[in-house]
Amino acid sequence: MTAGAAAPMIRARGLVKEFGSFTAVDGIDVDVMPGEAFGFLGPNGAGKSSTMRMIGCVSPPTAGELTVLGMDPRTHGAAIRARLGVVPQRDTLDEELTVEENIWVYGRYFGIPRAEVRRRAAELLDFAQLADRAGSVVEPLSGGMKRRLTIARGLVNSPSILLLDEPTTGLDPQARHVLWDRLFRLKREGVTLVLTTHYMDEAEQLCDRLVVMDHGRIVAEGSPRSLIAEHSTREVLELRLDTLDHAEHVGAVEGVAERVEVLPDRLLLYVDDGERAQSEVVRRGVEPVSALVRRSTLEDVFLHLTGRTLVD
Amino acid sequence: MARLADVLPVPAGAGMARTLVERNYRSFRRTWTIIVSGFFEPVFYLFAMGVGVGALVGDVDAGDGRLVPYAVFVAPALLAASAMNGAVFDSTTNVFFKLKYAKLYDSVLATPLGPRDVAVGEITWALLRGLVYAAAFLLVATLAGAVTSWWAVLTLPAATLVGWAFASVGMAVATYMRTWADFDWLQLAILPMFLFSATFFPLSAYPAAVQGVVQATPLYHGVAMIRDLMLGQVTGGMAVHVGYLAVMGAVGTVWTGRRIERLLLR
Numbered sequence: 001m002t003a004g005a006a007a008p009m010i011r012a013r014g015l016v017k018e019f020g021s022f023t024a025v026d027g028i029d030v031d032v033m034p035g036e037a038f039g040f041l042g043p044n045g046a047g048k049s050s051t052m053r054m055i056g057c058v059s060p061p062t063a064g065e066l067t068v069l070g071m072d073p074r075t076h077g078a079a080i081r082a083r084l085g086v087v088p089q090r091d092t093l094d095e096e097l098t099v100e101e102n103i104w105v106y107g108r109y110f111g112i113p114r115a116e117v118r119r120r121a122a123e124l125l126d127f128a129q130l131a132d133r134a135g136s137v138v139e140p141l142s143g144g145m146k147r148r149l150t151i152a153r154g155l156v157n158s159p160s161i162l163l164l165d166e167p168t169t170g171l172d173p174q175a176r177h178v179l180w181d182r183l184f185r186l187k188r189e190g191v192t193l194v195l196t197t198h199y200m201d202e203a204e205q206l207c208d209r210l211v212v213m214d215h216g217r218i219v220a221e222g223s224p225r226s227l228i229a230e231h232s233t234r235e236v237l238e239l240r241l242d243t244l245d246h247a248e249h250v251g252a253v254e255g256v257a258e259r260v261e262v263l264p265d266r267l268l269l270y271v272d273d274g275e276r277a278q279s280e281v282v283r284r285g286v287e288p289v290s291a292l293v294r295r296s297t298l299e300d301v302f303l304h305l306t307g308r309t310l311v312d
Numbered sequence: 313m314a315r316l317a318d319v320l321p322v323p324a325g326a327g328m329a330r331t332l333v334e335r336n337y338r339s340f341r342r343t344w345t346i347i348v349s350g351f352f353e354p355v356f357y358l359f360a361m362g363v364g365v366g367a368l369v370g371d372v373d374a375g376d377g378r379l380v381p382y383a384v385f386v387a388p389a390l391l392a393a394s395a396m397n398g399a400v401f402d403s404t405t406n407v408f409f410k411l412k413y414a415k416l417y418d419s420v421l422a423t424p425l426g427p428r429d430v431a432v433g434e435i436t437w438a439l440l441r442g443l444v445y446a447a448a449f450l451l452v453a454t455l456a457g458a459v460t461s462w463w464a465v466l467t468l469p470a471a472t473l474v475g476w477a478f479a480s481v482g483m484a485v486a487t488y489m490r491t492w493a494d495f496d497w498l499q500l501a502i503l504p505m506f507l508f509s510a511t512f513f514p515l516s517a518y519p520a521a522v523q524g525v526v527q528a529t530p531l532y533h534g535v536a537m538i539r540d541l542m543l544g545q546v547t548g549g550m551a552v553h554v555g556y557l558a559v560m561g562a563v564g565t566v567w568t569g570r571r572i573e574r575l576l577l578r
Contacts, residue, residue: 019578056422058418058421058422058576058577059577059578060577077324077426078324078325078326078424078425078426079424081422081423081424082423082424084422086419086422088418088419088422090415092414092415092416092418092419093419094335094339094414094416094419095414096339096342096343096414097335097338097339101338104338105331105334105335105338106419106423108331108334108335109328109331109332109335109420109423109424109425110423110424111328111331111424157423
């Protein structure tokens with residue numbers, strides 16, 4: 001953030017959320033800039049959803065500062081929500097209404113006139129590739145369609161910020177790609193996207209910048225590429241050995257890699273040149289059942305920072 | 313409601329409750345048959361009790377020493393009960409489903425609407441349902457010859473008041489329900505109220521000690537108010553009934569808003 005840059009869309013300082021004696025969000029600092037795609041990456045229970053609910057003005061912060069669109073959610077909740085689009089983790093579509101009625105009714109909650117809301121609904125259903133289902137009830141739609149409808153609904157007020165809580169969780173790969181494509185389009189149109197995910201590929205695909213959260217705290221921040229450069233190596237050599245306990249074999253590969261992580265089913269060797277490391281391992285007489293060289297991902301960053309995998 | 317809300321210490325809202333009523337109307341257009349069925353219950357009672365039992369009972373004391381046919385005595389009580397039943401059904405069963413299963417209010421609260429809008433919108437819709445039942449019943453009762461005074465026209469605003477009182481407290485109570493089984497407790501409160509609020513026999517029929525209990529229940533005030541109107545006995549005493557029900561409605565509305573806030577804006 002250089003001096004003179006535009007004011008942040010979302011600004012948090014020392015933001016805390018407690019539920020009784022449980023601290024869900026433990027003093028986080030966040031700045032989301034206009035037009036940015038910003039991600040909260042972390043495992044389940046890291047505090048991502050609690051943070052999103054505070055930003056969405058449906059959960060009062062316990063302590064700390066929070067400003068959304070320059071306003072305080074505690075006093076200007078309705079004014080902020082009027083300019084937010086929200087895609088919750090679980091679809092909360094109105095199953096008693098049809099696809100297009102879902103958008104009409106939701107638009108009315110924002111006080112948009114009936115004629116205008118109908119015009120926007122037609123556009124949004126095109127955008128969500130649901131125009132041919134406009135008059136159908138919601139219940140029989142596929143998971144991907146429901147998700148797209150939820151996003152279309154969240155866009156009815158032309159929001160300045162779109163909040164997406166785990167947008168593709170539970171979708172099949174094809175539906176995820178369709179959804180990512182739609183989100184890319186929004187980003188290109190200048191909508192600020194804020195999303196949570198525990199999928200590292202999603203974070204890498206969509207986010208300009210992200211924070212990695214664990215136990216309610218931010219453990220790293222940056223662009224996906226800079227996080228990988230900072231916290232991991234260029235390549236990773238994955239070795240599966242014919243053994244009950246991969247930890248026993250750490251000694252055999254010592255010195256080959258900058259760092260070795262032991263997973264239940266494989267060893268991860270963090271190296272700059274995976275091919276060379278693989279030949280070195282073989283030269284030492286280690287005979288893996290399988291060996292795979294790949295580029296480092298955010299999963300590796302997370303593993304390095306927390307010692308745990310993102311998706312168990 | 314919006315201006316009143318600025319004065320009372322009520323939960324936050326954007327004055328947009330009507331959009332939730334619109335939503336319910338849109339949903340209702342697809343499920344109107346369910347609503348129609350609820351109208352028949354008091355009509356059946358009118359013919360079974362008012363006309364059938366009435367033939368055996370003969371005339372009864374309407375409260376001021378005047379004797380009226382039993383059907384004329386019972387009809388106003390059934391009209392009040394119609395308003396109560398419509399309002400209670402919508403504000404408890406339907407609200408419980410929307411709150412617990414459909415998660416409607418979660419998505420509504422993500423928009424500018426606040427907990428007050430949810431409370432006012434849903435309670436308004438529920439009282440409208442009570443009003444529709446009451447109006448339909450009034451028509452049937454008139455055709456059956458059980459309406460004797462032009463004052464009966466005022467039973468419609470009166471039924472609105474009864475609907476508000478029961479819808480608001482009903483919705484507040486619905487926020488405490490954990491499972492559908494809890495609705496049996498609700499029936500345990502509604503049924504005796506329906507039977508013993510000077511509905512089918514006058515207050516004077518109860519022992520003095522029990523009269524106080526009957527007079528403390530809300531349906532008694534709804535029945536007494538509507539009966540006075542339908543028989544054309546409009547006196548200053550009606551202010552007590554109106555006051556009781558209005559306070560109940562206001563308290564229930566604020567209580568509901570607070571509950572929604574507490575459950576969903578955590």
